[in-house]
Amino acid sequence: MTGQQADDVVTAAFLVIGDEILSGRTKDKNIGFVADYMTSIGIDLKEARIVPDETDEIVNAINALRAKYTYVFTSGGIGPTHDDITAESIAKAFGVPLNLDPRAVALLESHYAPGQFTPARQRMARIPEGAELIENKVSKAPGFKIGNVHVMAGVPSIMQAMMDAIAPTLTTGKKMMSETVSADMPESRIAERLSAIQDAHPQTLIGSYPKASEGKFTTQIVIRSRDEDVLLAATKDVAQAVAELSG
Amino acid sequence: MTGQQADDVVTAAFLVIGDEILSGRTKDKNIGFVADYMTSIGIDLKEARIVPDETDEIVNAINALRAKYTYVFTSGGIGPTHDDITAESIAKAFGVPLNLDPRAVALLESHYAPGQFTPARQRMARIPEGAELIENKVSKAPGFKIGNVHVMAGVPSIMQAMMDAIAPTLTTGKKMMSETVSADMPESRIAERLSAIQDAHPQTLIGSYPKASEGKFTTQIVIRSRDEDVLLAATKDVAQAVAELSG
Known part of the structure; x- marks a missing residue:
């Protein structure tokens, strides 16, 4: 299910964030999935990029892509560890603060046992100001949407669930x-x-x-x-x- | 086997050219291969991009990447059909003419039966002025290197053979x-x-x-x-x- 249909062509770019893809350690499975998904719902995927876990690289790619295409989708870097820097990079790209988001805190607090919502886990509740949350049915920690940019997890099963959550909100074009x-x-x-x-x-x-x-x-x-x-x-x-x- | 070793970090970007990857019809197998290959020889793959078969997109990506990284590698779009526009796009990016290359003509002429080196096949002998050829052990039609950009075929078996041909010419860094x-x-x-x-x-x-x-x-x-x-x-x-x- 998708949202309203446009008369024009609707375009998208996909940005994969992660050193592990560029080092070869992990073989990307998300680009092919997103390519198929976009084609199936009538959005033209026009570009894909893979960048490392480096703030400036993420910021530059996001700002180049969001100005050029109807939608941008990203995968990777929204977990609890020190190398997960996507949320802060997106906030920087949009020039907005990154704070603990009460909606995300509520989601995660109820997911963990009392006392287990540690500072590391709280990292996953930092959402750029003005963003909407994207539901994560698999492991709760949400993605988010700000402007035309949709930020998703890198683990394929979670990314796919998030894409299903996003699809009804997307304007799509005539199918190719x-x-x-x-x-x-x-x-x-x-x-x-x-x-x-x-x-x-x-x-x-x-x-x-x-x-x-x-x-x-x-x-x-x-x-x-x-x-x-x-x-x-x-x-x-x-x-x-x-x-x-x-x- | 690779060429000389640098004291500094040596970087690379990989550019995949082809509508079929972005539509989902073909699942890319080259990014993972190049990522592993670069890691194994001591070059840091810092970025990968996938762009469609559109001249301006290829030109812009090539010029952005070749200014930023030690090496650029590309795959796709060097075959004989109308949608193979990589050679002319690279020539445009470098501002050099694209002519029938006598070395490439000689290679292909001897590969085909007399009279079978048709105008379509001659497309594969168009090489940007000043480029060096990259050997293709699989199907003869060569890739080429101009400046720091290495242009390879999209078919994985051919791309991999071309990478083996290129490797001895590359300066590599200390292995990660x-x-x-x-x-x-x-x-x-x-x-x-x-x-x-x-x-x-x-x-x-x-x-x-x-x-x-x-x-x-x-x-x-x-x-x-x-x-x-x-x-x-x-x-x-x-x-x-x-x-x-x-x-």
Whole structure:
């Protein structure tokens, strides 16, 4: 479920925050999830970035991305440890104070046993002033939304739950539809035909994706459009070109 | 095998180029590979970005990243089809012409049967002026290096072969070493101790990574340093803190 639908294209960027992704220690699983999610609800993911746990890098990325896209989503760095610096970086990017948030304190206080809401855990209740909380059904510590920026946890199961909580609040655009045509040939054989088909159908985005397996190259041709008739016409042309060039 | 070793830290950014990653159609496998590779040869991967097949986006990302880091690596968009626009975008970013390169023409001409080096395939021989070629052992069409930017294919097996070809030419820094301590507890329990240990060992980077599985939270604590003695001392402190807080 999502919120209202816009006539225009709605865009988004995704910012992954964390040294562990850049060192290779952890393999990111969130970009692919967010990419699929955005496509499924009619938002165009236009850019993704991964930055380290460094305040200036986070601030600069947030300010560049939030000025450019309808929405920004982030993952990582909102936990209780010293290397979790996303909340303070977001507050700095927006130029607002970061204080203990009474709503977040109430959520977390009731989650822990009496006396166990320690100073470290209280770090997770620091929310930039003016932000709304994002529910965390998995482990309670909330994410938050400020301006067009949605701040989520890095653990995939929590991030996914938070995305489900955010989705109903998002304005979405007309969904991009796609068709795929498989060609049992290297893409260089069909390249000229595809270029002509792309020119003939300017309302589509035609992508050609080579695949190497066991020393043989095949090609997946993906045709995308927001208009179903246009999509089907272009797909028919691609399929015909593949048939003519096969064998 | 890599090239000479620098005393300073050597940094890199990785730029993934391709609509198919941002739409979710293809799940990126190159970022994790490059992250591991850089760590293993002593280069700090400081940033990764994914941009669509749009000239201005590629140009802007390349110019931002090449000014900031020792090296930039890219993957994607150097094939023969109309949506492969990386070579022309890189030429534009560097303000140099993009012409058929005699070395690349020779490589590809000998690879294809007589008469099969078609105009589409000739696209793969367009190389920005002043660039050096990067060998492609898998499918011949070369990558290239211009300034500090290394342009590679998007197909993982080809990208990996190109990275092996590039590695001996790279100046690398002192390797970041790491130790991991597993803690059978949520990270909030050990957060205050970790913060104090981080403060006591400023030459380390201590990361805390929660993991949710079957409703239970455990924590991996990763200690990183370029100095082995410092690494071992900090790791000992972390292990002791975990032992004291366990049970």
